Every structure is written in C-alpha cells, then in structure tokens.
Amino acid sequence: MSGEEAPTQQQQPEQEKTSDEPPAAVADAPKESEGSPAAEEKTLSWRSLVLTGYGGYDKIKLQVKTQSKPQLKAGEVLLRVKACGLNFAELLGRQGLYDQLPNPPVTMGMEGAGVIEAVGEDVKDRKVGDRVIALSRSGMWQEVVVVSADRVFPMPEEMSFEEGAALLINYLTAYLMLFEMANVKPGKSVLIHMAAGGVGIAATQLCQTVQDVTVFGTASASKHETISQGGVTHPIDYRTKDYVEEIRKISPNGVDIVLDPLGGSDTQKGFNLLKPMGMLIVFGAANCVTGQKKNLLAMAKTWYNQLSLSTLKLMQANKAVSGFHLGNITDEQLITRTMDKLVELYRQGKIKPHIDSSYHFEEVAEAMRRMHERLNIGKVILLPEPKKEEEKPKSNAEPGENVEQKEATEEVKAEKD
Ligand SMILES: NC(=O)c1ccc[n+]([C@@H]2O[C@H](COP(=O)([O-])OP(=O)(O)OC[C@H]3O[C@@H](n4cnc5c(N)ncnc54)[C@H](OP(=O)(O)O)[C@@H]3O)[C@@H](O)[C@H]2O)c1
Numbered sequence: 001m002s003g004e005e006a007p008t009q010q011q012q013p014e015q016e017k018t019s020d021e022p023p024a025a026v027a028d029a030p031k032e033s034e035g036s037p038a039a040e041e042k043t044l045s046w047r048s049l050v051l052t053g054y055g056g057y058d059k060i061k062l063q064v065k066t067q068s069k070p071q072l073k074a075g076e077v078l079l080r081v082k083a084c085g086l087n088f089a090e091l092l093g094r095q096g097l098y099d100q101l102p103n104p105p106v107t108m109g110m111e112g113a114g115v116i117e118a119v120g121e122d123v124k125d126r127k128v129g130d131r132v133i134a135l136s137r138s139g140m141w142q143e144v145v146v147v148s149a150d151r152v153f154p155m156p157e158e159m160s161f162e163e164g165a166a167l168l169i170n171y172l173t174a175y176l177m178l179f180e181m182a183n184v185k186p187g188k189s190v191l192i193h194m195a196a197g198g199v200g201i202a203a204t205q206l207c208q209t210v211q212d213v214t215v216f217g218t219a220s221a222s223k224h225e226t227i228s229q230g231g232v233t234h235p236i237d238y239r240t241k242d243y244v245e246e247i248r249k250i251s252p253n254g255v256d257i258v259l260d261p262l263g264g265s266d267t268q269k270g271f272n273l274l275k276p277m278g279m280l281i282v283f284g285a286a287n288c289v290t291g292q293k294k295n296l297l298a299m300a301k302t303w304y305n306q307l308s309l310s311t312l313k314l315m316q317a318n319k320a321v322s323g324f325h326l327g328n329i330t331d332e333q334l335i336t337r338t339m340d341k342l343v344e345l346y347r348q349g350k351i352k353p354h355i356d357s358s359y360h361f362e363e364v365a366e367a368m369r370r371m372h373e374r375l376n377i378g379k380v381i382l383l384p385e386p387k388k389e390e391e392k393p394k395s396n397a398e399p400g401e402n403v404e405q406k407e408a409t410e411e412v413k414a415e416k417d
Pocket of ligand 1: 170195218220283285286371376
C-alpha cells in the first residue's frame with residue numbers, strides 16, 4: 001500500500017493554521033490585532049476536519065484554526081459541537097463525487113449535536129445552553145460552528161449527543177421517502193437496500209410504525225441477526241444470492257415500494273420488482289463507490305446501466321418512479337414539521353438511532369474505512385473532543401466480527417453482473 005493510500009490513522013492536528021474556512025459566519029468577522037490579552041479573549045481556537053483535495057483518506061486533515069470570535073448575524077447561533085454524523089455522502093464528497101459540497105479546502109459534515117454557546121439577534125426560540133441537533137450543507141465537522149437557527153432543533157433530555165447526530169439525515173431521509181412520497185400503508189411490502197446502514201435502519205424502524213408492513217432488507221450476512229431483531233422480515237445476503245430471485249420465492253408478485261440507494265442495474269431490478277401501483281424511489285448511487293479511491297469503471301457502469309424509460313411505459317405498467325434528495329429540500333417548514341414528528345417518535349420509544357461506532361476526529365480515516373469496507377451496522381459518529389491516551393474506538397461491533405468481515409470485504413466490486 002502506498003503512503004498516499006494508507007489511512008491517516010490517528011492524526012496529530014496541524015497547529016494554528018490561519019483560518020481559510022472558519023465556521024460559517026465567522027468568515028465575515030473582523031480580525032483582532034494579535035498579542036494583547038483583550039485580543040486573546042476575543043479569539044477562538046477550534047479543531048476542524050478539512051478536506052484539502054479529492055482522493056483517499058489522506059485528503060482529510062485535522063487542523064486547529066484560530067480566528068476572531070464570530071459576530072453572529074441575526075438568526076444565527078454558535079454551537080459547541082459534541083458529536084457529528086458520518087454519511088455516505090462524505091465518502092462521495094472526498095472522492096469529488098458530491099456536487100453539493102463546496103470545493104476544497106472545505107470542512108465537511110452535514111449534521112451534528114451540541115450545545116448553543118451564543119445566539120444572534122432575532123433568535124427567540126433558542127437560548128444559550130440548549131442541547132440541539134443541527135443540519136448544514138457542510139461544515140459540521142468542527143468543534144464550533146455558526147448555523148442558522150431554523151436548522152437547529154431541540155434535543156430531548158434523554159437523547160445522547162451521539163443519538164442526536166445520528167437522527168437528522170438518516171431519519172429525515174427515510175421518513176420523507178416513506179411517508180411523504182411513497183405513502184406507505186398497512187399491509188404493504190418494502191425493499192430496503194443497505195438495510196443495516198444508517199438510512200436502512202431508520203427506514204426499517206419507521207416501517208414498524210405502520211401495521212403489517214413486510215420489509216425485505218439486503219445486507220451482508222453477518223448483519224442479518226441484528227436487522228431481523230430490528231424489524232427486517234426477510235434479510236437477504238446480496239453478496240452471495242440473487243436478491244430478485246429470493247424476493248420472488250417469497251413474494252412472486254414483487255413488492256410495493258423499493259428504496260434504491262444503489263443506482264445502475266439495481267434501479268432496473270427494483271423497477272421490475274414493483275407490483276402494479278408500486279413506487280420506486282431512487283436516492284443514491286452507492287454502486288459508483290468501490291473503495292477508498294474514485295473508480296471510473298464503476299461510475300461508467302452505474303451510469304450505463306441506469307434505468308431509462310418513457311412515461312408511456314410507466315402508464316402501461318401502472319408504476320411510479322421517483323427521486324429524493326434531502327439536500328435539495330428548501331421547504332424549512334417541512335423539515336421542521338418532520339423533525340417534530342421524529343422527536344416525538346423517539347420520545348415514544350418507536351425509533352432509536354443505532355450507533356455502530358464513535359471515532360475521534362484524529363481517527364476519521366478509520367471511521368471512513370469502516371463504511372467503505374461495509375463493516376458498519378447503523379451510524380458511524382465522529383467526536384470533536386481530542387482522543388485521550390490509551391482510548392480505544394467505541395464500537396458496538398464484537399471484536400471477532402470486524403476481522404471476519406474485513407477479510408470478506410476488501411475492494412468490493414460495484415455490480416456483480
Ligand atoms: N438522497 C438523499 O437525500 C440521501 C440522504 C442520505 C443517504 N442517502 C444515500 O443512502 C445510502 C445510505 O447512506 P448511509 O449514510 O446510511 O450509509 P450506510 O448505509 O451506513 O453505508 C454503509 C453500508 O452500505 C452498504 N453498502 C452497499 N454498497 C456499498 C458501497 N458501494 N460502499 C460501501 N458500502 C456499501 C454496506 O453494508 P451492507 O454490505 O451490509 O449492505 C455498508 O456497511 C447512500 O447511497 C447515500 O448516498 C441519500
């Protein structure tokens with residue numbers, strides 16, 4: 001393995017970098033003259049995970065930035081981040097495949113949980129000391145961040161920061177697809193791919209809130225026990241079996257809803273599996289990603305095999321095809337309303353984020369590798385707090401499980417056919 005390919009395990013932060021990309025609103029803050037005690041009081045230092053270019057794990061650097069304390073604008077809050085979510089989009093972003101991420105150098109991270117340290121003018125319903133979860137297009141992977149108050153949601157007392165950081169993107173995505181788009185009803189059947197991943201577990205839990213919903217879930221075999229306990233009716237090992245055949249054996253007519261985060265030939269298979277009146281929702285292109293580095297062949301194959309059909313065909317087949325992208329939802333009221341419902345479901349014990357593992361910022365390469373190598377069950381969390389000596393990564397995985405899985409997952413092919 002070349003140096004460039006080697007994961008930048010347990011990075012030491014690059015000290016006192018001049019901040020080229022401060023937490024959002026800090027960008028406009030006036031600089032203090034350095035040296036005097038007054039200036040020190042008005043400066044802020046924070047750790048930040050910066051994507052410095054596109055490529056492998058080594059492109060993400062842990063930097064310590066120092067700049068003037070932010071002058072909050074109206075409607076903004078300053079958040080001390082305690083835990084952040086790692087999403088598949090950041091694996092894509094690191095490879096330059098996520099168009100919603102600003103160009104490097106940029107701090108990645110779309111969700112986090114923490115405590116409000118300051119509020120700007122006009123912020124009425126949030127106050128200093130509130131425990132909140134926050135959503136942002138990028139920039140959440142840092143110790144402090146300025147975010148818009150309308151993208152900050154209160155956390156229930158009993159919710160941990162890790163759970164808060166795991167709730168937003170996975171559950172918003174799953175909820176909006178299942179209930180706003182597909183309108184899942186009692187007695188229906190749903191195919192959930194990546195069923196042991198963050199969105200997959202969220203979607204399975206949400207399906208349990210509707211009576212008699214049958215869930216077909218594809219996942220690596222070692223995760224089947226966990227996802228069965230979580231509500232997947234029929235777990236399918238897509239790596240050793242043809243999932244279409246397996247579903248047809250159980251349900252010859254197919255399924256009512258397919259959630260497709262894979263793209264390429266899997267979208268075609270999903271469409272063919274739909275029963276009349278069924279709906280396919282395309283919401284990702286994970287088949288483009290086969291490992292740490294960009295794979296042009298896998299991208300071309302996914303693009304070449306994508307579903308292409310006419311509206312006439314849809315009419316004749318009585319089927320619906322839909323697309324979903326959380327990042328393109330600009331309806332703040334829809335987001336807020338959905339978050340209220342999710343928090344209520346959490347309070348009622350009907351949903352609970354499954355935390356796979358938590359890594360400190362220094363270990364971001366390990367965290368990403370866990371997802372690339374298909375080892376995670378549920379959410380991978382990043383912790384801004386510096387790692388203490390001798391501390392091991394907090395993982396729900398059994399020690400033996402990782403070893404076994406790793407052997408089976410090196411550089412997985414995008415599509416088998
Ligand atoms: N459109 C949107 O708004 C939106 C929002 C959130 C997420 N998404 C999409 O939803 C999907 C799931 O995202 P997530 O953040 O919850 O991730 P995740 O499911 O936790 O991702 C990792 C898991 O996915 C499975 N997997 C399947 N193909 C993979 C591949 N090519 N590379 C690595 N792992 C692969 C592996 O489990 P198994 O081997 O057990 O299957 C792996 O453990 C992604 O495609 C993501 O882009 C879309």
